[in-house]
Amino acid sequence: MQGKLGKFFALALVSALFAFTLTAGKASADEADVKYRQAVMKSLGGHMASVVAIVKGQVDHKDHLAAHADAIAGMGKIVKDIFPEGSDMAADTKALPAIWEKPDDFAKAVAAFETASANLAKAADSGDMAAVGAALGPLGQSCGGCHKPFRQ
Amino acid sequence: MRDLAARLLFVVSTAVLPAQAIGQTAEQPDAVTRGKYVFDAAGCAACHTDTENDGPLLGGGRKLDTPFGTFYSPNITADPDHGIGDWSNDDFIRALRLGLDPDGRHFFPVFPYPSYTAMTEADMRDLKAYIFSLPTSDRANRPHDVTPPFGWRILIGGWKLLFFDPGEFAPDPAKDGTWNRGAYLVNALGHCGECHTPRNMFGAVDRGMALAGTSEGPEGGAVPNITPDPETGIGDWSADDLDTLFTLGMMPDGDFVGSGMADVVNNGTSRLTPEDRAALIEYLRTLPPIHHAVEAGDDR
Numbered sequence: 001m002q003g004k005l006g007k008f009f010a011l012a013l014v015s016a017l018f019a020f021t022l023t024a025g026k027a028s029a030d031e032a033d034v035k036y037r038q039a040v041m042k043s044l045g046g047h048m049a050s051v052v053a054i055v056k057g058q059v060d061h062k063d064h065l066a067a068h069a070d071a072i073a074g075m076g077k078i079v080k081d082i083f084p085e086g087s088d089m090a091a092d093t094k095a096l097p098a099i100w101e102k103p104d105d106f107a108k109a110v111a112a113f114e115t116a117s118a119n120l121a122k123a124a125d126s127g128d129m130a131a132v133g134a135a136l137g138p139l140g141q142s143c144g145g146c147h148k149p150f151r152q
Numbered sequence: 153m154r155d156l157a158a159r160l161l162f163v164v165s166t167a168v169l170p171a172q173a174i175g176q177t178a179e180q181p182d183a184v185t186r187g188k189y190v191f192d193a194a195g196c197a198a199c200h201t202d203t204e205n206d207g208p209l210l211g212g213g214r215k216l217d218t219p220f221g222t223f224y225s226p227n228i229t230a231d232p233d234h235g236i237g238d239w240s241n242d243d244f245i246r247a248l249r250l251g252l253d254p255d256g257r258h259f260f261p262v263f264p265y266p267s268y269t270a271m272t273e274a275d276m277r278d279l280k281a282y283i284f285s286l287p288t289s290d291r292a293n294r295p296h297d298v299t300p301p302f303g304w305r306i307l308i309g310g311w312k313l314l315f316f317d318p319g320e321f322a323p324d325p326a327k328d329g330t331w332n333r334g335a336y337l338v339n340a341l342g343h344c345g346e347c348h349t350p351r352n353m354f355g356a357v358d359r360g361m362a363l364a365g366t367s368e369g370p371e372g373g374a375v376p377n378i379t380p381d382p383e384t385g386i387g388d389w390s391a392d393d394l395d396t397l398f399t400l401g402m403m404p405d406g407d408f409v410g411s412g413m414a415d416v417v418n419n420g421t422s423r424l425t426p427e428d429r430a431a432l433i434e435y436l437r438t439l440p441p442i443h444h445a446v447e448a449g450d451d452r
Contacts, residue, residue, distance in 0.1 A: 045406030052402060056392070140400040140408060141418060147410025149204075152373055 030090040037082040040075060047071045055133055069124035076117035080110045094152040109146040116142040187282025190275045192423045193341040198415040200225045211289035216262055218370050220355055221298030223262045231288040244280040250318055258308035267343035270321040315356035334435025347375045365446035374446050381441035394433045
């Protein structure tokens with residue numbers, strides 16, 4: 001091949017390969033984001049189920065309540081970070097496009113969860129079981145309040 | 153003589169007891185209070201309110217994307233021009249019992265009258281009393297966006313002949329009052345089957361697959377199998393698990409329901425009396441288990 005033309009084709013090929021690896025890299029980054037998010041949500045579920053089991057008296061671990069509630073509150077603080085743009089395009093996610101189409105509504109739902117989980121942690125730390133029970137309702141509602149519009 | 157007395161007692165008790173069980177709402181003093189209870193259990197607010205666009209309560213306009221087209225719920229406030237303010241009690245009862253408007257036109261069964269038909273007349277009257285006690289809205293109805301022939305109301309007459317079985321709930325005398333109350337709550341008011349039972353190609357629920365879930369629900373998404381099948385349904389759930397679901401919306405793995413079910417829990421099942429909730433749960437747990445895997449996936 002002639003020098004300049006050859007160089008052009010070589011450059012084009014390298015650019016195409018580079019772009020391909022970039023997008024392939026992005027796709028696997030999205031998958032990793034989704035997996036991370038799912039892990040966070042599953043851990044939330046584990047702690048929620050534990051709190052409910054304790055509050056309902058199914059197990060005798062009232063002394064564990066603070067640990068679970070603190071973990072939930074900790075997740076409450078990070079949940080706004082685990083919905084990066086484009087992570088609804090990955091295959092296995094149930095996150096709906098509405099999250100990015102309605103950022104104000106989504107932010108409100110996230111804030112409700114953050115507040116409700118912080119309240120549960122406060123109640124658990126105080127050891128007041130009545131307060132814990134009272135905090136559980138709004139917390140559960142904040143889960144549904146996000147899942148209803150933003151999850152399939 | 154004793155034999156006759158025993159027979160009379162049997163007849164009277166089977167006639168009276170189930171009716172008392174169903175009419176539990178009759179314990180409240182006034183129609184509007186009783187009507188609110190029916191309203192919450194029947195879930196009217198969720199479909200007839202356009203919450204997505206901050207629409208007024210029962211003002212209609214809520215979009216329902218079904219496999220047969222896009223429907224917009226009507227205004228059912230007591231506004232005389234834009235709502236149902238000019239409807240008589242008989243009009244209201246006919247709508248729920250027979251799926252007909254006051255001019256005799258058929259409603260699309262997107263309005264789940266195939267379930268509401270089983271409501272008692274007392275519940276229907278109380279429901280109307282409550283709805284008519286609420287603030288009115290003059291929001292105009294939006295026409296449905298349905299592909300022909302599905303938009304032709306006249307065809308619904310034929311559909312009804314084939315698939316619609318109107319009539320008030322008839323308690324099963326072989327079962328106790330609690331079971332019958334649960335059956336009434338699930339099948340008439342809760343209209344659970346409208347989402348949880350798969351439909352045939354004409355959009356009618358397949359009664360042989362009652363509550364066995366579907367991968368294409370009325371709004372497109374997957375709806376779980378809630379029969380007691382241990383593999384594909386909720387057979388491994390305890391009664392307490394179900395109570396936690398219906399009060400908190402939490403499932404045994406700590407996940408929380410989303411979509412339409414969140415409304416059902418928040419506005420409906422969490423507001424039932426504990427006795428009614430227990431009856432609903434008892435009924436669900438005695439249903440025939442149906443092995444039917446629904447492609448819901450549990451990836452979040």
